[in-house]
Amino acid sequence: MQSNSTSAHFLSSHEDVLMKKILQTHEPDDYHVDSAPLLHLAENIIHNITMPCVVKSGTKSVQEDPNGRQDTGIVRSIKQLGQTIHLISREMLRYSSMDRSLHATTMAVLELLGKHSWSTKLVIVLAAVATSFGDFWLITQLYPTNPLALSIASMKGLRNKIEVTKSLEQKLKAFRYLVEKMVSVTKCMVEFEMLPMQYTTLDYDAMAAMKTQIHIASYWVIRSSVACTSQITSLIVLSFEQVHTSTITATWELWSSARKVSDMDNFLKKQFNIFHQQIENKINSGLSHLFEEVHLDNQKVLSTLFALKDDYPLRDYRSEEKVGVVVLRNKEVILFISTLTIKLEKLLLIIQQLQNHPQNESEKPFVIVWVPIVFSIPWSDAEERAFKKMANIMPWYSLYEPSKLSLSVTKFIQEMWHFQGDPIMVVLDTKGKVTSLNAMDMISIWGPKAYPFSVSREQELWEEQNWTIEFLLDDIDPLISYWMQDGRIICLYGSNNIGWVQDLTSQIKDITRAGILLELIYVGSSYDEDTRDILSTIIKEKLSSYLPQTTISIFWLRLESILSSKLRLGNTDKSDFIMNEVKSLLSFESSKKGWLLISKGSSTEILKLYGNKVLELLSLFQVWGHKVRKWGFMGAIRKALDPPSVIDHCNYYSITPYTEDLNEKISLCKKCKCPMEKNFMYQCKINT
Structure with a gap:
């Protein structure tokens, strides 16, 4: 494979044949799989392997979710892909135990992953590698202090080979670097597949080069994953002398694969940034006219604001599943826009006011979507954790991955909707038209009674409102x-x-x-x-x-x-x-x-x-x-x-229409300010 210095259009005859064979394995279905959470988990496993992890007495334990819950995205991904990961892991292990070439095993893995998107293929393979290496690493680290790890090490024949790892520093360094590059390629492919391509017409040649590189990169990431799995297996099945002898050759092969994958990673990132910027420019130019146009419903407006290719940009607060903007069709949408640090009392006030709605959830004419804004790009791990914590307590829809919110949209929200950090509630009617730039106050005051949360409704409510303790x-x-x-x-x-x-x-x-x-x-x-x-x-x-x-x-x-x-x-x-x-x-x-x-x-x-x-x-x-x-x-x-009072006598009177609670009310004289005596007056209705 050529490096990124050469155009990806011009493949060698060998690569052209390889490309055709790769594409023959690709028969994707329309079933959507959210593989990003699983990739994040695999990346965490690989990252933690690079850290010292020998368990010692008194060592601080790993922090867990205080509610004992796993990330719902990870749970869902494992439910969808867990069996496939196990199947691919077994297939890659067969390369070490059979007289089969690395290329043949790679193609066999591609055949098994034929129905998945290119990014999902790589996520599954990386999850299999992370699991295999994680198992091995845990045993080697826990063996000196954990009786269970000792027994498993003995069962695998590792007990007398643990010290071998001390002589494998360079090999492990090459292994980690290669896996990091494979993760980087995969992340770039996941983000590329999420780009909302519908907003611009991309350069045909550039797109062809990108797709070619994706197909070739997929092959080499999978091939490198098979090689990595083989290296892990070799530490278990080979003798001490064989492991030591093969270290130099294996290290060279790993570094060679790492350079090849690194070149592909650089090319993909460069092209991704070009495409991403083109789409940002298109969204930016379209936003200024979007809210001036007349729409049949709110779908175009919401799709542009939350632009993602997979059309599932929202998180359902009830099921915690990814959903599309179609769930907001024919609804008035309130965008609750805030940073990740919201004053708890302000949030509770809004929640309390809206909980008094008399209708069932499905009958509500409006829905709320939480749109968290972070001014620093990219999001930090702390910000991601803060978002997930807040999303779990929000009784509303929220963006599933707010870190992927378009920069053009963020800029538009700041400049046109005047968001400076304090929470605002922008109201869109069923056609996507803005009816209020901030309904926060009227919802805080009247709750659902303020529906449809327009400025005219706010003025109407004030005209009706009396000053009472009840209010x-x-x-x-x-x-x-x-x-x-x-x-x-x-x-x-x-x-x-x-x-x-x-x-x-x-x-x-x-x-x-x-x-x-x-x-x-x-x-x-x-x-x-x-x-x-x-x-x-x-x-x-x-x-x-x-x-x-x-x-x-x-x-x-x-x-x-x-x-x-x-x-x-x-x-x-x-x-x-x-x-x-x-x-x-x-x-x-x-x-x-x-x-x-x-x-x-x-x-x-x-x-x-x-x-x-x-x-x-x-x-x-x-x-x-x-x-x-x-x-x-x-x-x-x-x-x-x-x-x-200097008034000796006052003849002021007023006539008030009868109401059931009239006897309970005390009226004050407008002239002398004394309580007025009540009398009844009867009037014939024939002439009225």
Whole structure:
């Protein structure tokens, strides 16, 4: 085989004949096999063989998945290919035990792998080599300290030949280098087969040269794998003297194969990079017009964003299987775009809000796809582990291999969708049109009620929204929701001053002992350390009810989302009551003085008190408490707060349509601010 300095178009007569024989073995079916996880496992085995691995007493054990689970991709690959790997391993071992040439064994292996893609053929062969070498290496390393390894070594006749490995350093070095190059070739072929060729017309001659090199490289990787397996077998079946004598010849053969495979690897990588760049350029130019076009469905848009040749770019969170964008057809798609480091409380808030959807999973008109973005290329092993950990807890679809996300798409997300690192939720309708560049706030506030998550829907929801304690808490705690439905007086408070908290809770207990039914709930602040200390004291001294630490963080994140939503919609008017109230609360969160909100049930009347004024008012309960029977608790407090009225007599009235809960509501006079007396008016409907 010629090196990469010569065009792959011009094969020698020998190579031309070889090419025809190789292609005659290739009869692929349409069955998709995801071999990448298996290749990664084989690579790990080979990598660990290069490390010192003698087990000693007290040695730190290998880390396992805390949940005791294997990577689902590896499990699936082994289920699909395990029997074939065993069959190929046996076939390659036959070369050492039969009078058959290396070429004949290579062709026999190719015949057995005929139905698989070129990259899958090589993954299977490398898995067989890794398994054989791994078995041998484990025995040689564990033999001195492990009784089981000692017995197996004796059974294989290795016990008296273990020391031979000390004289095989150069041979093992050549072996490892060759296998590393074979892995590199295979990885390049896997990535090449994943290229979304549909986005560009590649140069015919360059593509022909690439395919030729792939076919020849496949032959030589398999041939080298057979040779490697033979070298492993020779350490077991040959005598001590034979092993020692054959070392020089074997080392030369391994280095020779390594150089040949290395040349092929260099050529394949060079061509792959050229093709990859052409496709990136095509995707980049197409993205700018993609969202301006009218589509019949969302398939073209999603296929371009998640472009892969195998059409299975997504991970199903239920089955953990690879799936295609076809599962998103006729659905509104929310792209949850983030880095790998997401604030847990923010994620829990979104999950909690969306779990309240009344429909079954299959009936939901929308789906969420997690699109993790990493700014460093390529991804590190730590980032891959972080992704898998997050993907396992995400109750949504996610990219199966986000590290393969097109650089053009990543750049588009950053520049056109303004992703800078904080999570965003871009909404695409059923035709792939962007209806919201960030629905994060409206989902945090209203959950599924915000469907279809458009800007117009967000504005509509704000027009309908009242400022109530019920809206503030939003079913954040089932017990508090019950208290509100029961018509109890709800008091929310926060402070980072434990002395103020103790004074407040003591005075509230005095009021409840007087027969006033109210619930005092600590909601802290977004400053975790201060809140954690106060919360610990509240729990220990049983001062009041409280929200758990995580729920407190969610409460404040919702407030931030409310303000963010208002500002993003352009609400800067000082008359926007809800926005001003939220601003006020957010300014309280770091206060050492403390604050208190008081409301009854789902009433739109909320009293807001701050600092020492709260303690002064409550300390005077004996003075104004007798007014509770006439005016109610809220009215009595308002009477105590407002200066004496200079109006001797007030004739203000208003007519309100009857509702079932009208008798429970207390209306305040807009003129003198006193509670209004209820009367009934009957009107004949004949003329209405």
